[in-house]
Amino acid sequence: MKAVILEDIGKLKVTSMDIPTCGPGEVLVKLEACGICRTDLKCYTMGQRDLHLPRILGHEVAGTVAAMGENVTNLSLGDRVQVAPGIPCGTCSYCLAGFDNLCDEMQIVGFHIDGGFAEYILIPAEGVKFGVLQPIPEHLSFAEAALTEPLACSVNIQDSMNLTSEDTLLIIGAGPLGILNAQLARSRGVNRIIIAETKENRLKLAEEFPIDYIINVKEKDLQQEVLAITKGKGVDGVIPCCPGLEPFSQGINLLAKKGKMGFFSGLIGKDNLGFDLNTIHYKELTVTGGYGCSLAHNQEALRLIAEGQVQIKKMITRNLSLEEVEDGLEMIRNSSELSIVVNF
Ligand SMILES: [Zn+2]
Ligand SMILES: [Zn+2]
Structure with a gap:
């Protein structure tokens, strides 16, 4: 073979x-x-x-x-x-x-x-x-x-975050995992989804999916945009769907109090932390980890695809x-x- x-x-x-x-x-x-x-x-x-x-x-x-x-x-x-x-x-x-x-x-x-x-x-x-x-x-x-597999990994991280329909979710990166996470969050009833991306082709593709705010962070300041959308509060959940430390740090900084960070996309690079670790303490943040997926996550992902809830x-x-x-x-x-x- x-x-x-x-x-x-x-x-x-x-x-x-x-x-x-x-x-x-x-x-x-x-x-x-x-x-x-x-x-x-x-x-x-x-x-x-x-x-x-x-x-x-x-x-x-x-x-x-x-x-x-x-x-x-x-x-x-x-x-x-x-x-x-x-x-x-x-x-x-x-x-x-x-x-x-x-x-x-x-x-x-x-x-x-x-x-x-x-x-x-x-x-x-x-x-x-x-x-x-x-x-x-x-x-x-x-x-x-x-x-199914990348969606199953997204099911894993979103299970750990327990987002509700009232939450505003920020997804950083409109690559495959960003788009899958947006579709998954929408299928679970999250009704305000923001996605941030730098690449033209991906910004354009993102328009075809159920995303409420698509932010071109090459042209616009993500913090300003997020604060405008959330009336100064910050987002309830953030999922970095890219490997850099900068989006990770940015995500922590953009969380509202009691906010949740879903950390499932491994970091590549050895940059310094771009946030004060005490932010987690002061804002009572939750950072949940996800690594791969269980068989149950896989089964749920395949079902969501079969039902057309995730395209x-x-x-x-x-x-x-x-x-x-x-x-x-x-x-x-x-x-x-x-x-x-x-x-x-
Ligand atoms: Zn993969
Ligand atoms: Zn075992």
């Missing part, structure tokens, strides 16, 4: 390798679509805490069941499946509490084990048993289903072939597209 392997940081290779064979309990999935995102770019350019090299990247996976080992029940050859990327132990206290994304034994597709930038992916028996292969409703395309189709601005993964990473670096999907 054809596969794209990250041999070392910055060294990506299109190669040919044997199709994996199924042991007992394992399932072989033939790839149909795999999303490519900023996390893949991070793995490629600087590595990631959970990344073990060499590795086939790709954690936003959808395909069909191509082969099954002994003892696999509840699946049939040809089933259309979306792969929830986390394979946890299923028995530790985190797993039993539903926080399986925090399991110490977690194996993440595309990080600890090979992912979806290949024609086939082998799902370990523990994953099959845990239920990571989720059926894709008939009316959804593979590409739409593949983008994925118009987010996909570029389709690529497997050979073009490296080009895709370059597009992500330049923020020239919204969502990018590798098709098979």
